Amino acid sequence: MLMAQLAALPWLTTRSRFAGLSRGRARLGLVLLAFLLAACLTALAVPDPGAIGAATAAETGQTDLALYEKIVAAVRGGENYYVAAADALRAGQYPLRPFFTFRMPALASALAAVPHWLPVRYLLYALVLCVAGAWADRLRGELTRPLPTVAALVLMLGSLLVFLQAELAPFHEIWAALLIALSLALRRPGRWIEAVAIGLAAMLIRETAALYVVIMAVFAWTEGERREALGWGLALGLFAAALGAHAWAVAGVTGPTDPASPGWAGLLGFGFFVKTVTLATGLYMMPIWAGALLVGLSLFGWASWSDTLGLRMFAMLAAYAAAIGVFARLDTFYWGLMTAPVFLLGLLFAPAGIRDLVRQSLDKRRITVTRVPR
Template sequence: MSFEFPERPLALAPRWLALLLLAFFAAACAWNALSLGIRDTAHLADIETRQDRGERVDMDLYRQVHSAVAHGEGYYAAATQGNRDFDFPTKPFVTVRTPILAWGASFWGDFGWRVVAALLWGANAFVWFIALAGKASRGERDAAGTFSLLFGAAAFIPEVAFSHELQAGLLISLALALSATRWWISGLVAALLGIAVRELAAPFMLAWFTLACMTGRRREALATLVALGVVGLGLWLHAEGVAGARSPGDSASPGWLGMLGPSLPLYGIHATSLLQMLPNWFAGPLGVLPMLGWLALGGRTGTLASLWFGGFMFGVAVFARQENFYWMGLFVPAYGVGLAFVPRALLDLFRVLSSRAAPAPTP
């Protein structure tokens, strides 16, 4: 038994739901415009507190690890020692990054990762234009490619060579686009690479598997199930590598239950995109509206995007601490593509509200 998700689901919404969605997103846009400043103040205070404790920034740690691996040192020895040098925990194993960026840099250097990011930036825009054929108008496809380029501009910052989240985000975004085409196997490979770079992206594969099962796509369901097995094996190997290099005196993470609410993931979207260059009154709504756009697209692609973005934002709102805002780099650049469908969303919702109930039949 399979289920097909409807295209343009907002056009099928009852009037009460259409009104509720408009009110909710209008309030969320205004609230985010105000909360960005509050969250930025909290971010600056967090940086000051960490500097007072003598802590250094994460990117310096990754530079040190890349250099050590490039000079022949084993990754896990270099990474765990780097965490000790920076007074970072090594417990649990997820506090130590996977070795993919460091191993890659030992072959083609940090500049090579900047080239990879630039290529993925261009590939995302191109594939989104192709993937939306038959699902969106030409104007929406053009807008999708444009917003992909704009929201993915972080691919050109020098630190992208050391940012596991941005590199993984570019790969996961490409996987999301490819999953809507006949090249979905390539999307599966891109997703696996993205998760290998940053294991925090694993829920994307779980969302894909869930939708494949619900829609009766047996080949996709089997392929994604195998991919989830590969992810599990990779995480086990990573855990073993960290455990083998850990020292008895290593510190442990204080845990993740920040309970900071939706302001943190929305701030992370703001801080990892060009939105940070805009005034808050303008950037606030632009950080919220892509979610409305993805809901309006519907179908398998819109549903997968909504499940991935909405689910991950919920997880960050509950578990992340203030300094974890950069996790939202995993959304770059696909989240912003949702802005292309906001006019569709508003049109469908206002049509629902303006429609009148059909008259009762005459006896």
């Protein structure tokens, strides 16, 4: 009932991507939406990853957050990053092989270089404001009334709620996810250098940001933006070089006797991705079934937005959903943070998408017969 009322309001200045569909395709779209919402409800069968993380911390005596804080403190004290990271991982009984178990040194080095008189939380809040401002600028031409504008502010806050927790600043996903969101908002046709540079920074902080850069390169190439595609490709090349240097440095502080990772083939499925999103946004305050349905509607909303940015966002979310569903484990649920900073804004576009699918599916072409007297 509520969604039907919202769909009747003129929220956007443009029609949704589905406004021109044929009746058959619109009905297929409604069926696919129903399947998407049903798939989201599989999150109800996923175990609580928070409980798993707490048990692991109790066994080792150290959480991931404490691990990163310890490394930053050691680097600030003048210790080599890789030596400090290896010592901290061994002390916390973490695996040290393969080299992916070590985070790249960019974030720890940057946080260690921040002067004591400048609290890190101020830098985090500044980046959050940049993300919010950039997306407000992108949405300014889409929203037509005060109500949708207020809704956008609420949804933005719900998406960024976790990122306002200053104690999570040593977490790599926090910064990388915000940089991805900023890069997406800044990218426009003919203006991509800033977006590429910020995307490179995100990759140097968290390797999984490379998935976003690959998607942006593919979109640029398929849209005929060859220079932009080469820019994203150059960023990937620089990241590959940095990753190779990182692997070489890790090999210098580890040995064959160090414990190895159990692997990243969790195969937990789409429901796990949905649950990670609910935990990474304000949806964690809702019942899991309600949060799961809103995740599905938000995904649908991004696909509905007729702007090319909506399609890029949907493709990125689908890619991370696949990666998390296949490779993530219960104790790596925080991968969902990579999708979170503006995830819920997709709900802004869902009412128009549903409205247009319903209209097109009920469309009956009328044939008028006119008698011409002879």
